[in-house]
Every structure is written in structure tokens, then in C-alpha cells.
Amino acid sequence: MIERRTVLIVGAGASKPYGFPTGTELKNEILGINMRRTIEIANLKKHDANYSPIWRYIFDTCGERTVESFLSSLSRSGRNSVDAFIERRPEFTDIGKLLISYQLIQYENEELLYRDGGNWYQYLYDKLDASFEDFPKNNLSIITYNYDRSLEHYLLMCLKNDYGVSEKTAADALRSLNIIHLHGTLGELPAFSKTNSRKYEPRITQESLRVSSMNIKIIHEDIVDDQQFKKAKELILEAEIIWFLGFGYGRINMERLELPLILKKSQRVFGTTYTLKPGEIKTIRGLLGGYLKEQTTDMGGTLDTLNYLRNYAHYLK
Numbered sequence: 001m002i003e004r005r006t007v008l009i010v011g012a013g014a015s016k017p018y019g020f021p022t023g024t025e026l027k028n029e030i031l032g033i034n035m036r037r038t039i040e041i042a043n044l045k046k047h048d049a050n051y052s053p054i055w056r057y058i059f060d061t062c063g064e065r066t067v068e069s070f071l072s073s074l075s076r077s078g079r080n081s082v083d084a085f086i087e088r089r090p091e092f093t094d095i096g097k098l099l100i101s102y103q104l105i106q107y108e109n110e111e112l113l114y115r116d117g118g119n120w121y122q123y124l125y126d127k128l129d130a131s132f133e134d135f136p137k138n139n140l141s142i143i144t145y146n147y148d149r150s151l152e153h154y155l156l157m158c159l160k161n162d163y164g165v166s167e168k169t170a171a172d173a174l175r176s177l178n179i180i181h182l183h184g185t186l187g188e189l190p191a192f193s194k195t196n197s198r199k200y201e202p203r204i205t206q207e208s209l210r211v212s213s214m215n216i217k218i219i220h221e222d223i224v225d226d227q228q229f230k231k232a233k234e235l236i237l238e239a240e241i242i243w244f245l246g247f248g249y250g251r252i253n254m255e256r257l258e259l260p261l262i263l264k265k266s267q268r269v270f271g272t273t274y275t276l277k278p279g280e281i282k283t284i285r286g287l288l289g290g291y292l293k294e295q296t297t298d299m300g301g302t303l304d305t306l307n308y309l310r311n312y313a314h315y316l317k
Contacts, residue, residue, distance in 0.1 A: 013246025017118035023081030101212035136176035184217035244271035260289035
């Protein structure tokens, strides 16, 4: 059981072991769509009952010209992620969210959540070990910038199968962990909500696209009154231990959580630096105002999320 007040701040890199792309990879995948050919086929097969209606739905919702304009502008922008681009081009919000949903839904492969190698979800769940009645006493909160629901789905399935309870009962216990998606999700899991929810599966339909895109949140303006960000900052303020996992340490994302301004000297801060170079790691330590200590920093950038957690496991309890 995790007894000390612990907060995980999770970025796209933490979902990589489960098949999901990073922000840059997602952008490149969307730009890799042959849109002219897709439009041509959709128009040719408009009255073909056997043709998938997905692209016709996207074009009818946003317009073919908007789709082409979005991809053209995105390809020539200097932003390394789709959502960062849309933040500055709000006219592309609807098509951006639809295409993000279209790409990410395909990666909801449940089997990958149970794979060997790099499975930090399993490692975390082991640290939460307790009787079912005591599970809500775990002092863990998770703040994520990711749209994917892989972590909560994994924890939900573990609780359901380990204790032989219903998904609803498991979901009630899991709510105690305070999992906050700052940028929204690909839809609520059915166990948590009966409305605007969808199963964890890679099947793309008009309904799954609609539900996913409406649950994604693009931050265009000041987030002072955003309840999710408020709650996230409260949890960080109250924490004893803070972990940045698979996080890119982007300046804007740091500022929106008022980091490192709201950190306190009594808090311990940890953060992965997987694949980063020494100069980049030095910059990140500077951004965190010295809270990321050299003795707990992977200065070589060689530890993935699982091995980083294992390396400092005595702080995850």
C-alpha cells in the first residue's frame, strides 16, 4: 500500500510501452494520411453500402476543405504536437479532435496492457496491494496529460479480476485514486459513466469518434477557472512525493501547473529523463528549480519508466 501522499504527473512517454505514440509521433501519423486519395475514395463510394462511413462522417462534420487546410497548416507549423498546434489555431479544434481520436482509438489494445517488459502499470499495481476494503486507503493521485485511458482500464481490470467484484464495484474503489486527465480523454469508461462513454477497444465507429472527440479538451485560453487544473494543483501542494513519468517538461505545461513555484522544500521530486541528452537533463533540472536532485536523476537518460520506479522504489510506499 502507498501510505505517503504521492502524486504521479504522467506524460505521453509513459504510455509508449502500451503501444501509444508520443505527441510528435501522433502528429506524424496524422500527417501521413493520404488525404487527397481518402477524399477521392469517399466521394466515389458515397453510395456504396459496403464502404466505411468513417471518413464520410469526418468530411460531413468538418468539410473537406477544412480537413485539407488543417493538414497543410499542421505540416508547415513549428509545433511538435497536434494539440499544441490547435491551441494557437482554434478554428481547427473540431477536425483536430476528430483526427486525434481516429488515430488513438486504434491503439486501445487490451492485450498490450499485460505484456512483459517495461510494464510499469503492473509494478504500480503491486505497490497498491491491499485488501479490497483497504484499497481506497492508498494515498495516490494521478495527473495525466494523456488522452488514453490505458492506466485506469488496467487498474480497473486488475481490481475486478483480483477480488472477483463487478466493474462498477471496482470503479467505485478506483475513484479514490483521483485520476485527473487535464486535457480530457478518449471517452469515459462505461464502468465510470453511462453517458458519453465507450469501451476500451480499437474499433472505430461514428459513435466512438463522436464520444472521443467531445471528451478531448484543447486548452486555448487561461486555465485559472479550470476545475481540473485547480484540483491538480491542490494535489501537488498536498503531496509528499511527486513523480514525473514519461513527461516532456514543456514550459507551458509546467507553467499551467505553476511549477516549480508551488513546490515546497519538504517535498521529494523524481522525474524520468529517458533518451534525453545531458544538456537537456540539465535544462530540466533548472526548470524545476533544483527540486530534481542529481542523486535521484538518471543523468544518462537510460532508465525507462519501469526501471526508474524500480531504482527508487523505496520512495513508492
